[in-house]
Amino acid sequence: LPNDLYLPKIAQDGSKPWIEYANFVNIQPNFKKVAIVISGAGFDANASERIYKIFNSEVSLSFSPYTVDKKAAILSAREQGHETYVDLLLPSKDYGKEDTGPMSLVDTMKESEVKDILHNILNTKAPVGGIVIRDGLVNENNQDTLLSLLKTLKDNTPYS
Numbered sequence: 001l002p003n004d005l006y007l008p009k010i011a012q013d014g015s016k017p018w019i020e021y022a023n024f025v026n027i028q029p030n031f032k033k034v035a036i037v038i039s040g041a042g043f044d045a046n047a048s049e050r051i052y053k054i055f056n057s058e059v060s061l062s063f064s065p066y067t068v069d070k071k072a073a074i075l076s077a078r079e080q081g082h083e084t085y086v087d088l089l090l091p092s093k094d095y096g097k098e099d100t101g102p103m104s105l106v107d108t109m110k111e112s113e114v115k116d117i118l119h120n121i122l123n124t125k126a127p128v129g130g131i132v133i134r135d136g137l138v139n140e141n142n143q144d145t146l147l148s149l150l151k152t153l154k155d156n157t158p159y160s
Contacts, residue, residue, distance in 0.1 A: 017129050035060065039087050039132050041077070042067030048077070057081025062132035065089060065103040065121045074126035086121050088131045090146075100134075105146065114149060 010016050027033055038055070041048050042063040051061065061077050062085035063070055074084045089104035103121065105114055121131070133146075 017127070037062050037085065037132060039085075039134055040064050042070065042073040045073070048073060052077060052080040052082065055082075060085060060129075062087050063124070063128075065117075066101065070123075071125040074124055074128065078127065084126070084128050085130050085132045086124060086128050088118075088121060088133045090134060105149075118149060 011020075036055075036058070037060040038051060039062040041051060041061040043066055045068070048061075051059075057080060060083040063073060063077075064087050067073050070086070077084050089100045091100055091104050091106050103117055105117060109117075122128075
């Protein structure tokens with residue numbers, strides 16, 4: 001992947017983006033933490049603005065790859081104090097009736113197509129804590145591709 005992306009990667013000093021970009025939450029002793037992430041943010045700019053105002057900053061947002069101006073949307077959410085992520089779409093479980101669009105990882109794609117989609121999704125030019133894999137179909141046709149993709153992200157090895 002090009003170096004100009006804000007990839008959510010572990011820094012040389014061991015800093016993790018999901019910790020570095022996180023908001024501190026004060027938890028009472030013996031209480032559990034629950035993460036709330038609203039995925040699909042940014043698909044509708046007006047809805048996103050309402051989400052920023054309705055939910056306090058302890059609710060995280062994951063942005064759709066179809067967000068028109070991901071950078072502006074993510075920066076706006078971060079200005080409101082929200083942690084930010086990006087959605088990775090898998091094909092719908094009912095693919096014949098519901099199409100997740102050209103930015104989803106379909107099992108018939110070539111590896112180069114998967115890389116192009118990943119580049120587009122991560123090309124936010126704004127800080128994100130990671131990716132949120134949206135509910136969808138994982139089967140023997142795309143499982144290896146998805147596992148390879150996740151390993152690449154984890155290892156921070158650039159695509160060749």
